[in-house]
Amino acid sequence: MAGRGVENELNILASQIRVCRLCRDKPEMLPPLPHEPRPVVHLSNTARVCIAGQAPGTRVHKSGMPFDDPSGDRLRQWMGISREVFYDQSRLAIVPMGFCFPGLDDKGGDLPPRRECAPKWRSEIFRLLPQIELILVIGQYAQKWHLGRERKKTLTETVRDWSNYVNRDVYPPCLPLPHPSWRNTAWLRKNPWFEAETVPYLRKEVSRLTGSSL
Numbered sequence: 001m002a003g004r005g006v007e008n009e010l011n012i013l014a015s016q017i018r019v020c021r022l023c024r025d026k027p028e029m030l031p032p033l034p035h036e037p038r039p040v041v042h043l044s045n046t047a048r049v050c051i052a053g054q055a056p057g058t059r060v061h062k063s064g065m066p067f068d069d070p071s072g073d074r075l076r077q078w079m080g081i082s083r084e085v086f087y088d089q090s091r092l093a094i095v096p097m098g099f100c101f102p103g104l105d106d107k108g109g110d111l112p113p114r115r116e117c118a119p120k121w122r123s124e125i126f127r128l129l130p131q132i133e134l135i136l137v138i139g140q141y142a143q144k145w146h147l148g149r150e151r152k153k154t155l156t157e158t159v160r161d162w163s164n165y166v167n168r169d170v171y172p173p174c175l176p177l178p179h180p181s182w183r184n185t186a187w188l189r190k191n192p193w194f195e196a197e198t199v200p201y202l203r204k205e206v207s208r209l210t211g212s213s214l
Helices: 002-018 058-063 070-079 117-127 139-150 155-160 162-166 182-190 193-210
Strands: 049-052 092-094 134-138 174-177
Touching: 002 117, 049 139, 049 193, 070 182, 070 193, 134 139, 134 193, 139 155, 139 174, 155 162, 155 174, 155 193, 162 174, 162 193, 174 193
Parallel strands: 049 092, 049 134, 134 174
Antiparallel strands: none
16 A cells, blocks of 8 residues: 555646646746756666666657657667667666756757756655665766765866676665766777776666666
């Protein structure tokens, strides 16, 4: 019965998130969202892995499917799982720092996640996800939120110290990752240790916690 109660609470929360218009109707410290909100989030009371990313991009905004783009292809490759497993909400939760596409900057890149989302929703979401055993913390915004003062000065330093984060006395453990954007291909070339050391650990844990692999 307790499990059913949490499931109901999660369903209610997900419904509330999907109709949220806070960043457009009551923005905080930023101009209103310049387009109609389309919050994207996957919640589950059985998933043991959670992806904490940044915010949807243009393609995800159109499809409503998280990581439905080349970044998602690379992330799934890192994780060693298929699209079917990735989008199986019973096995994988996806909770970005910002639920809506934030828009583009003057150079055509994605703006940072909206500031309204995390303070409004994040604590309640993770209160209802006590079964999560690993959080994949992608990019500097998610790392700042989930790692707090233990985050290093740079993203590279933070990701390089991944083994200490997953073994620290904090539950659930957080595994910091770079953003899987193809714009980070040069970063991957400069930091071969990531694919040699971090990715094998990531695949092993994802396979263990989702019960599947490629």
